[in-house]
Amino acid sequence: MKKPFYTLVIAILVLVFRCGAQTLFTYGSHAVDVSEFQRAYQKNNPGAAGNKEKSIREYLGLYINSKLKIAAAYEQRLDSLPALKEEIRNIREQIIGNYLIDPEGMNLLMKEAFERSQKDIRVSHIFIPVKSKTDTAEAAGKIKAAYTELKNGKSFEEVALAYSQDPSVKINKGDIGFITVFSLPYYFESAIYSLRPGNYSQPVKSDIGYHIFKNSAERKAAGRVRAAQILLGFPPGSDETIKKKTGRLADSLYQLLQKGADFAALAKEFSNDYISAASGGMMQEFGVGAYDPAFEQAAFGLKKDGEISQPVLTEYGYHIIKRITKAEIPSSPDDKSFALNLKTRIEQDERIESVKEKLYQRIITTAGFKESAYNRDDLWKFSDSLLNRAVFGQSLTVSGETPLFRLGEKMMTALDWIAYAQSNRYSPDGSGLIAYPDLLEKFKRFVATEYYRENLEKYNDDFRIQMNEFKDGTLFFEIMTREVWNKAQTDSAGQQNFFEKNKNKYNWKQSAAALIFYCTDTSVASDARKMAADSNFSREEILKRFGDKIVVDSGRFELEQIPGYKKEPIAAGKVTGISRNSGDETATFARIVKMYTKPEPKNFADARGAVINDYQEELDKRWTDELKKKYPVKVDERVLKTLFK
Structure with missing residues (x-):
C-alpha cells in the first residue's frame, strides 16, 4: 500500500473564509480561492527552491485530486459514520487545550517572562x-510612615x-538576596522588575500585609544549578554550644571530602535533609530566589562541576x-525548549489569570452576555x-427556572447555578465556603469558558482550520x-x-x-554473524540461541535489498558485514545462499508486492478520472500565473 504517499497530501486540506478572494479553480459546484491554495502550498513547501512554476503546478495537481476525493467522501456521507465522528471528537479534545x-x-x-529571565x-x-481586619489601619499607617522616611x-x-x-530583618537588614522571574508572586515580581537599580517601590498590599521593595542591584541571569548537599541542621531551640558542635562536624566532613571521601555516602549517613539524603544529597535543579541567599551565593559561586563548597551557615544549619551541573539561561527567545518551559510555568502560575480574564471579557463581548433581572437576595x-x-x-421571587443570564444562545437558570455551586462552593485552599x-x-x-x-x-480561525x-x-x-487501498489488497483476480x-x-x-x-x-548482530559464518550452524539453531532478539527473512532478493551490498562483493556462501540503523540502533546482515546473475521474468508470487502497488496506482488513476468527469475542474490560469512571481 502507498498510504505514506498520501500523509503529506492530507495536510493541504485547509479550509478558510473565501469572502472577496480570487477563485483559483473550481470543481463541480465547489470553488477554491487562491489564498487557500497558497497557504497550503507554503505550509508544505517551505523555502521551495528551483523551478517555482513546476513546483506549484505539480502541487496543484495533488491538491485538486485530494479535493475531488473529499468531495466524493462528503457525497457518500462518510462524515456521518459514528466511528469517524467519534474519531474527530477525540481529536478535538486532544488539541483544544x-x-x-x-x-x-x-x-x-x-x-x-523571557525579558525578566535575562x-x-x-x-x-x-x-x-x-x-486581622482590625490591624489593617494600623499596618497601613506604619507602612506609610516607613515610606515617608524613605522619601x-x-x-x-x-x-x-x-x-x-x-523575622530575618535583624540579620539581613532587609536584604533578601537575588530573585528572578517566577521567584516571587507575580504582583511582587512586577513591582520589583518595574524599578530601576537604587529605586524603591510604593507600598504594595498583599493578603498578609504591606510591602516596600527596593532594587538594590542587577546582574546578568546567573542561570540554574543542579547540586547535592549535606545539611547538618540545627535542632529546634539549639544554643550556641550545639551550633558550634555542628560547625565542627561540618568542618570534619569537609576535610574528609577534600581527601576523596564519597559525597553521596556521607550525605546518606549525616545529612538532615532526609529527602535529598536518600539520593546521595541530590537536589532538584534550582534558580536564584529559591533558597537562603547565603546558600545560593555559595552554590552559584562554585566554578566547575564536581567542586565542593566549604560549610555554609544559614539559619537552618x-x-x-x-555542584553537579550549571545551565545558562538562553539569550534567544527562539530557543524552543526554553520557550516551552516558560509557557508551562506561566500556565501553572497566577499570572495566567490575567490572560483568562482577558479571554473572558472577549467571550462575553463577542458572544453577547446579558444578565436577567432577578432579586439577588432571593x-x-x-x-x-x-x-x-x-x-x-x-415566598421567594426566585425558583429553579428563573433565568440568571444569557450567553450567546445559552440561557442559564437558577438550577444551573445550584448544580455548579453544589460542586464548587468550597475553596480549593481549604479555607471554607x-x-x-x-x-x-x-x-x-x-x-463562558464552556461556551467558548x-x-x-x-472564534478562532486557526482552530477551525486545523479541525x-x-x-x-x-x-x-x-x-x-x-x-x-482495500480493493488493491483483496482483489486477487484483479491483481492476477x-x-x-x-x-x-x-x-x-x-x-x-x-x-x-x-x-x-550490533552486539547481538556480531555474535549471530559469527554463528551464521560457520556452516555448522543452521538458521534454526541461530534463532534458538538468540530468541526474540533476532528475526530472519529468507527468500530471493534483488541485490539492493541485501544489507551492505554496495560496500563489498557478494557471493554464494558469503556473510555480509553488519549494517547499523542509526535511527533505532538495530542491525542487519545477510548470509548468501545462491547467486542469480542473469535477468529473468518474475512469477506472480514473486512480483505480488510490486503488482499490488502498481494495481493500486491504476485503481487510483481510474477513479480520479471518473471524479474529474463528475466534478469538472477549471483552473484560472490568469490567477495561477500570479503565484509564479
Whole structure:
C-alpha cells in the first residue's frame, strides 16, 4: 500500500473564509480561492527552491485530486459514520487545550517572562503584617510612615530595621538576596522588575500585609544549578554550644571530602535533609530566589562541576554543597525548549489569570452576555434552601427556572447555578465556603469558558482550520481505503489480470537467495554473524540461541535489498558485514545462499508486492478520472500565473 504517499497530501486540506478572494479553480459546484491554495502550498513547501512554476503546478495537481476525493467522501456521507465522528471528537479534545488561552495575552506574558529571565535583581524588603481586619489601619499607617522616611532620605537599611517585621530583618537588614522571574508572586515580581537599580517601590498590599521593595542591584541571569548537599541542621531551640558542635562536624566532613571521601555516602549517613539524603544529597535543579541567599551565593559561586563548597551557615544549619551541573539561561527567545518551559510555568502560575480574564471579557463581548433581572437576595436564600436546607417563612421571587443570564444562545437558570455551586462552593485552599457573590462570578466564567470551548470554531480561525484539516484528512483516508487501498489488497483476480497484462514490467535484476538477519543491536548482530559464518550452524539453531532478539527473512532478493551490498562483493556462501540503523540502533546482515546473475521474468508470487502497488496506482488513476468527469475542474490560469512571481 502507498498510504505514506498520501500523509503529506492530507495536510493541504485547509479550509478558510473565501469572502472577496480570487477563485483559483473550481470543481463541480465547489470553488477554491487562491489564498487557500497558497497557504497550503507554503505550509508544505517551505523555502521551495528551483523551478517555482513546476513546483506549484505539480502541487496543484495533488491538491485538486485530494479535493475531488473529499468531495466524493462528503457525497457518500462518510462524515456521518459514528466511528469517524467519534474519531474527530477525540481529536478535538486532544488539541483544544492549546486554544483555550488568549494567544495575544499569552504572547505578551511569554515576552515579559523571557525579558525578566535575562537578569537577576537583588531585592531589599520592608514588611508590615496584617494579622486581622482590625490591624489593617494600623499596618497601613506604619507602612506609610516607613515610606515617608524613605522619601525624606533615610537609607533603606535604617528604615527596614526600624519598621520591618520580617523575622530575618535583624540579620539581613532587609536584604533578601537575588530573585528572578517566577521567584516571587507575580504582583511582587512586577513591582520589583518595574524599578530601576537604587529605586524603591510604593507600598504594595498583599493578603498578609504591606510591602516596600527596593532594587538594590542587577546582574546578568546567573542561570540554574543542579547540586547535592549535606545539611547538618540545627535542632529546634539549639544554643550556641550545639551550633558550634555542628560547625565542627561540618568542618570534619569537609576535610574528609577534600581527601576523596564519597559525597553521596556521607550525605546518606549525616545529612538532615532526609529527602535529598536518600539520593546521595541530590537536589532538584534550582534558580536564584529559591533558597537562603547565603546558600545560593555559595552554590552559584562554585566554578566547575564536581567542586565542593566549604560549610555554609544559614539559619537552618551548615550546608556542604557540591555542584553537579550549571545551565545558562538562553539569550534567544527562539530557543524552543526554553520557550516551552516558560509557557508551562506561566500556565501553572497566577499570572495566567490575567490572560483568562482577558479571554473572558472577549467571550462575553463577542458572544453577547446579558444578565436577567432577578432579586439577588432571593437567589442567595433559594441557594441556602437547597444547599444548606435552610427554611424561610416567606415566598421567594426566585425558583429553579428563573433565568440568571444569557450567553450567546445559552440561557442559564437558577438550577444551573445550584448544580455548579453544589460542586464548587468550597475553596480549593481549604479555607471554607466561597461567598455566593464570588461564587456567582466564578460560575459566569465557567459558563463562558464552556461556551467558548463548544463554539471555538466560531472564534478562532486557526482552530477551525486545523479541525477542518483533521476532518477532511480522516475522510480522505476512509474513502481511499474503500475505493483504492482495500480493493488493491483483496482483489486477487484483479491483481492476477493486471500482472498478466504487464508481465514485461516484472523481471528479476541481479539477485540472490539469502537469509537476512534483523537484530536488536550490533552486539547481538556480531555474535549471530559469527554463528551464521560457520556452516555448522543452521538458521534454526541461530534463532534458538538468540530468541526474540533476532528475526530472519529468507527468500530471493534483488541485490539492493541485501544489507551492505554496495560496500563489498557478494557471493554464494558469503556473510555480509553488519549494517547499523542509526535511527533505532538495530542491525542487519545477510548470509548468501545462491547467486542469480542473469535477468529473468518474475512469477506472480514473486512480483505480488510490486503488482499490488502498481494495481493500486491504476485503481487510483481510474477513479480520479471518473471524479474529474463528475466534478469538472477549471483552473484560472490568469490567477495561477500570479503565484509564479
